[in-house]
Amino acid sequence: METLALKIADKIAFELGYDSEKKMIVQYGLFGLIQIVTILLINIIIGLLFNILFETLTMTLTSSILRKYSGGAHLEKLGVCTLLSVAVSTIFPLMIKSYYKYLGVSFVLISIILVFVLSFFLIYKLAPIDNPNKPIKTERKRKRMRKGSFIVLIFFMVVTFLLFILGIQNQNIFRYCWSILIAILWQVFSLTKLWVKFYHFIDFVYCKIKLLGR
Amino acid sequence: MKKFYAVIAAVATVLATMFATSACFWFGNQPVEPASLRDE
Numbered sequence: 001m002e003t004l005a006l007k008i009a010d011k012i013a014f015e016l017g018y019d020s021e022k023k024m025i026v027q028y029g030l031f032g033l034i035q036i037v038t039i040l041l042i043n044i045i046i047g048l049l050f051n052i053l054f055e056t057l058t059m060t061l062t063s064s065i066l067r068k069y070s071g072g073a074h075l076e077k078l079g080v081c082t083l084l085s086v087a088v089s090t091i092f093p094l095m096i097k098s099y100y101k102y103l104g105v106s107f108v109l110i111s112i113i114l115v116f117v118l119s120f121f122l123i124y125k126l127a128p129i130d131n132p133n134k135p136i137k138t139e140r141k142r143k144r145m146r147k148g149s150f151i152v153l154i155f156f157m158v159v160t161f162l163l164f165i166l167g168i169q170n171q172n173i174f175r176y177c178w179s180i181l182i183a184i185l186w187q188v189f190s191l192t193k194l195w196v197k198f199y200h201f202i203d204f205v206y207c208k209i210k211l212l213g214r
Numbered sequence: 215m216k217k218f219y220a221v222i223a224a225v226a227t228v229l230a231t232m233f234a235t236s237a238c239f240w241f242g243n244q245p246v247e248p249a250s251l252r253d254e
Contacts, residue, residue: 002245008222015219024248029226032233035242064240071237078243085242128237134247136237145237 001038001078005031035082042086047093055093055179060085062156062183069148071129071136072190073199080206088186096178101171108174112164115181116157119188123149126191156180 009027012018018026043060047053075081103111128145130136136145160180167173189195234251238244 009226012219012223012226015216016223018223021248021250025230025251026223026226028233028245028248028251029228029230030222031245032229032239032241033226035239039241060241067238068236068240074238074244076243081243131238131244133244134238137252 001034002031005034039082039085043089046090050094052093052097055096055175056089058176058179059089059183062180063187066152066187069145069152070123070127070191072187073196074131075199076203077206080202092182096175100174100178105168108164108177111181112160115185119153119184122188122191123153129191156184
């Protein structure tokens with residue numbers, strides 16, 4: 001993906017006479033765009049194959065909207081990052097699809113309350129978590145990201161409670177409640193040191209497997 | 215063809231600016247941010 005973004009940026013810079021700084025901005029934007037399109041496309045295909053399209057998209061979009069403000073741990077290797085994103089937004093929706101019918105209304109309500117209490121706590125304590133490749137240097141931006149994280153979390157809390165109320169009549173709607181809850185949990189856990197260690201471990205295992213494959 | 219490249223460049227620049235105002239990339243791996251986009 002990085003090579004593709006670089007090749008397209010090179011071509012654009014040559015055709016439009018861009019300097020190196022402008023080319024880097026275009027390359028940066030293209031790399032993000034290619035990642036978004038790739039992950040969404042794979043999710044849509046898998047979602048259609050397993051009949052979990054809306055759960056998959058709900059999870060992917062929920063976590064990415066929150067991530068925009070809260071930041072969080074990142075995997076270093078692009079391949080394993082894409083693989084994990086797709087795996088998470090496939091395995092959990094499949095579990096939701098199989099088990100949501102067996103979880104009672106009161107269990108759903110308690111889960112919603114617990115997930116949002118924990119999420120507000122973790123966001124309050126830890127957000128935003130920046131990345132060495134994109135450090136947050138100013139207090140102004142840190143405050144903006146923190147405020148944004150709370151607003152996004154409040155938005156999803158309202159949506160989840162509305163879905164819960166609708167779900168009392170039609171339990172199929174609980175699937176979307178669970179998708180939002182799991183996506184938010186995954187995202188707020190990625191703010192913790194434990195998750196950073198977990199991601200380092202996955203990166204380490206991926207590198208070992210790659211070395212063995214050579 | 216130049217118009218086509220200009221459209222792609224414009225879309226990529228808008229996206230890059232949106233990424234710059236975020237904590238990190240929303241999907242996938244975070245590459246090194248270009249210096250001119252950094253919110254110093």
